[in-house]
Each structure stands twice: as C-alpha cells, then as structure tokens.
Amino acid sequence: MKYYLMTLGCQMNMSDSERVASVLDAAGCVKVETEEEANIIGILACSVRQKAIDKVYNKISVWNKWKNKKNLITFISGCMLPTDKDRFLKLFDIVFTMPELPQLPHMLGEYGITNPLSLIAEPQSAVDEIKLFWKVKPKYDSSFEAFVPIQNGCNKFCTFCAVPYTRGREISRPSNEILQEVRELAEKGYKTITLLGQNVNSYGLDKNGQEISFAQLLEKVGQMGEEIDNEFWVYFTSPHPRDMTTDIFHTIAKYDCLGKQIHFPLQSGDEKVLIKMNRNHSVSKYRETMHALREILPQATVFTDIIVGFTDETDEQFENTRKVMEEFKYNMAYIAMYSPRPGAASYRWEDTVSLDEKKKRFAILSDELAKHTLEFNQTMIGKTVKVLVREHDRKEGYLSGHTGGKLVIRFKSDNESLIGQIIPLKITAAAKFSLEGELVFSEQLAVNNDQLTVSSN
Amino acid sequence: MNIIRKRMNLHEILEIRNLTESTFIIQFEKNGLEFTAGQHVCVGPPNGIHTREYSIYSAVNDPYIEILVKEVQNGLITPVLKKLKVGDSVVVEEPVGYFGLNGGEKLNKKYLFIATGTGISPFHSMVKSHPTLDYKIVHGVRSHIEGYEKEEYDKLRYTLCSSRDTSGNYIGRLTNYLQELQIDTDSEVYLCGNCNMIHDAYDILENKGIPNERIHAEVYF
Incomplete structure (x- = not known):
C-alpha cells in the first residue's frame, strides 16, 4: 500500500508526522510524494488555526470523490478540537488522537490491510497511550535536523489558545527515553536537535518529584555533548515564562552543545492584557527573567511571540508592548494579528479591534523589531561564526543556513556537500533579518574541520 | 472504581x-x-x-x-x-491551575480576596482548606441572593457589595467600595471574576500602592 501524509500546523505536528510515517513503514506501506499516487492518505491536522481546518474540509471533499474511482483509505490525527473530531468521524475512515497512533495498524486492519503490528495490546489509560506513542521510533524527514518530543499537552489555558482542548493536560515523557533518542541522533551525526513540547520548560512538573526537571534534563544533554565527538546543537521550543527558571540559563551557559538561542514568548507587554490572556505571569516577572537571561547568557539571541489586537487591546496597552520590544531588543519576533480561534475561551468574546488597526499595530511592531535586528546584525560584521548549512538559498549560487543563535545567513557556494555541515563563515554584510558571509577556509577544509574555535552566535 | x-x-x-x-x-x-x-x-x-x-x-x-x-x-x-x-x-478532568496561595508561609500573610459573582468559588476553597487564614473577602454582586452561602464565612471578614439592591453590607459597586477601603500594602490581593472588574480593581490597587507582584488574578469568561 502507498501512503501520503499531509502535515499542517506547528513543529509538534511535524514531529508527530515523522512517527506516523514510521508506523506506516513498519506496517509495510510505502511513502509517496503525491496524494494522487496513494491508497492511504492521512492528515496531521491543526484545529488551532481556522485556515488549516478549512484546508482539511476542502481536501477530504476531493478525496471522498476519488473513492468512486479507486480504493482509498483516509485518516486524520494531530491537534483536533472535540467538535472537529466529531465532524471528521463522518468524513474520514479513521480518526485517532496522536497517543492512539500505535493502534493505527490495528485500525487499518479493520479495513482489510493486515500487518503484524495490528496485533499489539490496547492501552488502558491516556497516560499508557502517550507512553506507547513515545516508544514509536520516528522516521526523521531530515538527515541532520531532528525534533524530539519531551512533553505533550498544556495546563496553562491561555484564553487565545485551543491547545489545552486539543492535546489534553501536560504529560512528560520519561527522561531516559528522551536521552536515548538524543544520544542516538547525536551519534548518527545530527547537527540540530530540538526538544519539543507545548510548554517545554514545564517538563517534569506533572510528575511531582518523580521525574527530573527541565534544567536537569538539559544538564544531562549537555554532559552527553561533552562525551560525543560529533558537534551538535540542542534547542527547545516552546517555553512558558511562568516556568522559566534561571537554572535553565546557567545550564545552557555551561555546555557548548546547548544552543545559545532562547525562544521566550511575551504575547503582550501590558499587565492587563496578560491577565485577560490568562498568561499567569506579569510583565515585571518577565522583565526579571529577561534580565537574568541577559546576565547569564549575554551571547544568546532571544526570539519571542507577540499577539497584536487581542480583544479590547487599547492604544495605550499596545504602546506598552511596543515599549517592551524596544527595551528587550529581540533578535526575532513572530508577530501575529489576533484572530479568534474556535475552541479557545476568547472565541466567545467579541473581536473588538478592527483589522485595519491590527495591521497598523503589526506594522509598528515589525518596524520596531527591524530597528534592533539590523543594529545587532551589523555588530556581527567581521566576526567568524559557526553556521549550520541547511539548504540552497533562493539566490542562485548561494547556500543558506543559520548560526548557533539561529540567525539566518547565506554565502556564495554551490557545493551541496556542505549542506548538513557546521562550518565557519566570516560575516560580510547584514540586513534586517539576515546575514551574508563568506567561507573562511576552502570548502573541503570547511567540511573536515570541526575543531574551529569560533563564536557560535 | x-x-x-x-x-x-x-x-x-x-x-x-x-x-x-x-x-x-x-x-x-x-x-x-x-x-x-x-x-x-x-x-x-x-x-x-x-x-x-x-x-x-x-x-x-x-x-x-x-x-x-x-x-x-x-x-x-x-x-x-x-x-x-x-x-x-x-x-x-484532573485539576490544574496556578491561582493559589503562594509559598509555605501562607498562614503568616494577610489576604484580600476580591470576587464578582461565582468568582467567589476559589476563595471558598481557600478559606475552607485553611481555617486559620487571615483573610478578607469583598464580594461584588447585583442582588443579595448572589451572596452564595455567605454564612460560611466569618461575618467580620466578608463584605457583600450589592449594586442593584440595598441588602448588601455595602450598597454600590465593588470598585467604589475598593476606592474607599484602606488596604494594607503588604497584603496579597487575589482577584477573580469578570475581566472588567479585574481591570478596574487592578488600577485601584496600583494607585493604592499594592505592587503588581502581590496582585493575582483569574479571569472568568
């Protein structure tokens, strides 16, 4: 049987998709690149974004018509709101939550696709399900970048977000499994490993002392980096300011393999908007943590998430967010214009800020961001930094990648063998959101030399 | 089971x-x-x-x-x-949330609990769970019948503000009462209820010198 997977949404869904592929491969199915070739089509959905859900409905309507002409089984999983899941049951052949993934071969078996994996036992609880899910070895899409889920679910109940209703409560994956997966990846030569979770730094808190903390997990990963010869960088996303502790920064400072890039979502720089968002932290607490971050990790780049035009956000409250952006000089900000998401608590509130006003606020924050990123990037000119080469750049004859601090950089070369390598580049030019560099050594030397002592910003 | x-x-x-x-x-x-x-x-x-x-x-x-x-x-x-x-x-589903009394010295602190309507719920739990708690409750309602099980609280610690009848301990809006209230600036203040009340109360508390790290809020929606 040939299968095709469509993945919508965030990195968590991409990681889930790798595990789904692994289960289907083990069941004897073969992945194909187009939906037209497939006999099994699956979607990793994202109920968090309305556009993604609209796409699901469009696609399934087409695929269900194909069933008149060929044998086709459709399934859907990923982040699903209870309401969407109910509707999907009528449209798709198979609907399952991600923790139920190990049961997929069994479900396919009910459609006559027999395979040895369809005989595994059924789990007895939601916790058992997610534990079995984590034991599924993923089929990584990349040969040098990998995502490792460490936690699933969310206890935070931010009013703008539907994740607590699609993925349930926070459950931490056993640390021994995480460390084993990270070790295997590092030993295979993977260059970046991203620890994933909806609230990655809340890791272990659900176990009431029976599991190590996130800082301790990073410590063990850091020690692993010292033992393994291959150079690799470990990142994490997405953390919540409420559970961000300084011991996390101290641990990152200690080990080269722990990426010097911190994603630290702000969402709003106004106390009252944060209350309405139910973020469970204040601007002053965020500021305190940010100061500690800058002091302990002065070389780290800091990225953030911001929502503009949240329900009832006034000009003054928005201005408070702009001021915080000015104060913290982020290296990147993912700015979103607020749109009510079905399933989230705020969906029940009137969306009071007009689209024009949201666009205006979006533009103001984008300009604010660009001022600081350009200023910072210009300070990088002349420095030699380590860069992970990731792909061909849009500009012909160039490759692109990112620094240890995840700043985007391109350089002139068409040597494909550099893709997937960490190499030194001398920075020659800076723009608002990217850098340009040149090879320090010959390309061959660059591939072979992993003993360079250069900055990893 | x-x-x-x-x-x-x-x-x-x-x-x-x-x-x-x-x-x-x-x-x-x-x-x-x-x-x-x-x-x-x-x-x-x-x-x-x-x-x-x-x-x-x-x-x-x-x-x-x-x-x-x-x-x-x-x-x-x-x-x-x-x-x-x-x-x-x-x-x-299993209980979660961060709206709670902080730290081990909770019994040595003074608490001001401010609620509208069913926002009294977490404060009822706090008071009943910690009988020796040094607390005051300000409960904003429209009519006295919304003073849900008010006999459960120490009369001297509970103030019902009723905005649409004259049967409360205070006749008028909760926020007016807060304007008039003398609040110890070392109190931990907890707010629960509708968002407009929380935002208005937040301003009043800040003006009265309560630092924002001592103001805790849970919005009902």
Whole structure:
C-alpha cells in the first residue's frame, strides 16, 4: 500500500508526522510524494488555526470523490478540537488522537490491510497511550535536523489558545527515553536537535518529584555533548515564562552543545492584557527573567511571540508592548494579528479591534523589531561564526543556513556537500533579518574541520 | 472504581444545591483527584464532547469535589449540567491551575480576596482548606441572593457589595467600595471574576500602592 501524509500546523505536528510515517513503514506501506499516487492518505491536522481546518474540509471533499474511482483509505490525527473530531468521524475512515497512533495498524486492519503490528495490546489509560506513542521510533524527514518530543499537552489555558482542548493536560515523557533518542541522533551525526513540547520548560512538573526537571534534563544533554565527538546543537521550543527558571540559563551557559538561542514568548507587554490572556505571569516577572537571561547568557539571541489586537487591546496597552520590544531588543519576533480561534475561551468574546488597526499595530511592531535586528546584525560584521548549512538559498549560487543563535545567513557556494555541515563563515554584510558571509577556509577544509574555535552566535 | 468509568473520567453526582434560580453547586465523587485550593477542573456532561473550566469550590480535604455553576442562557454546557440529577455522572478532568496561595508561609500573610459573582468559588476553597487564614473577602454582586452561602464565612471578614439592591453590607459597586477601603500594602490581593472588574480593581490597587507582584488574578469568561 502507498501512503501520503499531509502535515499542517506547528513543529509538534511535524514531529508527530515523522512517527506516523514510521508506523506506516513498519506496517509495510510505502511513502509517496503525491496524494494522487496513494491508497492511504492521512492528515496531521491543526484545529488551532481556522485556515488549516478549512484546508482539511476542502481536501477530504476531493478525496471522498476519488473513492468512486479507486480504493482509498483516509485518516486524520494531530491537534483536533472535540467538535472537529466529531465532524471528521463522518468524513474520514479513521480518526485517532496522536497517543492512539500505535493502534493505527490495528485500525487499518479493520479495513482489510493486515500487518503484524495490528496485533499489539490496547492501552488502558491516556497516560499508557502517550507512553506507547513515545516508544514509536520516528522516521526523521531530515538527515541532520531532528525534533524530539519531551512533553505533550498544556495546563496553562491561555484564553487565545485551543491547545489545552486539543492535546489534553501536560504529560512528560520519561527522561531516559528522551536521552536515548538524543544520544542516538547525536551519534548518527545530527547537527540540530530540538526538544519539543507545548510548554517545554514545564517538563517534569506533572510528575511531582518523580521525574527530573527541565534544567536537569538539559544538564544531562549537555554532559552527553561533552562525551560525543560529533558537534551538535540542542534547542527547545516552546517555553512558558511562568516556568522559566534561571537554572535553565546557567545550564545552557555551561555546555557548548546547548544552543545559545532562547525562544521566550511575551504575547503582550501590558499587565492587563496578560491577565485577560490568562498568561499567569506579569510583565515585571518577565522583565526579571529577561534580565537574568541577559546576565547569564549575554551571547544568546532571544526570539519571542507577540499577539497584536487581542480583544479590547487599547492604544495605550499596545504602546506598552511596543515599549517592551524596544527595551528587550529581540533578535526575532513572530508577530501575529489576533484572530479568534474556535475552541479557545476568547472565541466567545467579541473581536473588538478592527483589522485595519491590527495591521497598523503589526506594522509598528515589525518596524520596531527591524530597528534592533539590523543594529545587532551589523555588530556581527567581521566576526567568524559557526553556521549550520541547511539548504540552497533562493539566490542562485548561494547556500543558506543559520548560526548557533539561529540567525539566518547565506554565502556564495554551490557545493551541496556542505549542506548538513557546521562550518565557519566570516560575516560580510547584514540586513534586517539576515546575514551574508563568506567561507573562511576552502570548502573541503570547511567540511573536515570541526575543531574551529569560533563564536557560535 | 469501574475501569471504563475511570477511563472516561466519569464521577457520580452526590448532591446538588440550588442557590438561586440559575446558580447551583454540584458535588461529585473525588475518585482520588488531588488539588490545591484555587485550582480548577474541566467538567462536562457525561455524553458530550465539551467541557468547561470551573474553579473548585470545596476544600482540599473534603471527601468530594464541588463546583459552583451559573447557568448561561443558550450555553453549550451549563443548561445540560443544570438538568443532571443525583446519581448521574459528569466528566471531570484532573485539576490544574496556578491561582493559589503562594509559598509555605501562607498562614503568616494577610489576604484580600476580591470576587464578582461565582468568582467567589476559589476563595471558598481557600478559606475552607485553611481555617486559620487571615483573610478578607469583598464580594461584588447585583442582588443579595448572589451572596452564595455567605454564612460560611466569618461575618467580620466578608463584605457583600450589592449594586442593584440595598441588602448588601455595602450598597454600590465593588470598585467604589475598593476606592474607599484602606488596604494594607503588604497584603496579597487575589482577584477573580469578570475581566472588567479585574481591570478596574487592578488600577485601584496600583494607585493604592499594592505592587503588581502581590496582585493575582483569574479571569472568568
């Protein structure tokens, strides 16, 4: 049987998709690149974004018509709101939550696709399900970048977000499994490993002392980096300011393999908007943590998430967010214009800020961001930094990648063998959101030399 | 407990107390759920797919869990919950949330609890869970009948502000009362209820010199 997977949404869904592929491969199915070739089509959905859900409905309507002409089984999983899941049951052949993934071969078996994996036992609880899910070895899409889920679910109940209703409560994956997966990846030569979770730094808190903390997990990963010869960088996303502790920064400072890039979502720089968002932290607490971050990790780049035009956000409250952006000089900000998401608590509130006003606020924050990123990037000119080469750049004859601090950089070369390598580049030019560099050594030397002592910003 | 009921998070209703025409308390089996005072649970009808968050009303050591519910006209959940009877079940997910009394020295601090309507729920749990707590409650309602089980609190510590009748301890809006109230600046202040009240109260408290790290809020929606 040939299968095709469509993945919508965030990195968590991409990681889930790798595990789904692994289960289907083990069941004897073969992945194909187009939906037209497939006999099994699956979607990793994202109920968090309305556009993604609209796409699901469009696609399934087409695929269900194909069933008149060929044998086709459709399934859907990923982040699903209870309401969407109910509707999907009528449209798709198979609907399952991600923790139920190990049961997929069994479900396919009910459609006559027999395979040895369809005989595994059924789990007895939601916790058992997610534990079995984590034991599924993923089929990584990349040969040098990998995502490792460490936690699933969310206890935070931010009013703008539907994740607590699609993925349930926070459950931490056993640390021994995480460390084993990270070790295997590092030993295979993977260059970046991203620890994933909806609230990655809340890791272990659900176990009431029976599991190590996130800082301790990073410590063990850091020690692993010292033992393994291959150079690799470990990142994490997405953390919540409420559970961000300084011991996390101290641990990152200690080990080269722990990426010097911190994603630290702000969402709003106004106390009252944060209350309405139910973020469970204040601007002053965020500021305190940010100061500690800058002091302990002065070389780290800091990225953030911001929502503009949240329900009832006034000009003054928005201005408070702009001021915080000015104060913290982020290296990147993912700015979103607020749109009510079905399933989230705020969906029940009137969306009071007009689209024009949201666009205006979006533009103001984008300009604010660009001022600081350009200023910072210009300070990088002349420095030699380590860069992970990731792909061909849009500009012909160039490759692109990112620094240890995840700043985007391109350089002139068409040597494909550099893709997937960490190499030194001398920075020659800076723009608002990217850098340009040149090879320090010959390309061959660059591939072979992993003993360079250069900055990893 | 039956494995299927456990897997479906079903908890049997033990008691229902109707407080007003639209507001009621549902008491259901605890089934081993542990929580700290101030946390909430997601509760929904037994055969539905939706749940809503409700602050826990009962004390941490009570052998059951209670929630205080106000029926929302045309709502998805509350009209169904209102029709349930003793012996029926509700779906209950595990307690979560961060709206709680901080630290080990909680009994040495002064607390000011400010609530509107059913926002009194987490404070009832806190007061009943910690009988020696040094607290004051300011409860904003429209009419005195919304002073839900007010006899449960020490009379000297509870102030009912009624905005639409004259039966409260204070006649007028909660925020007017706060303007007039002398507040110890070393108090920990907790706000729970509708967002407009919380935002207005936040300004008043800041103007009175309460540092924002001592202001804790939980918005009801």
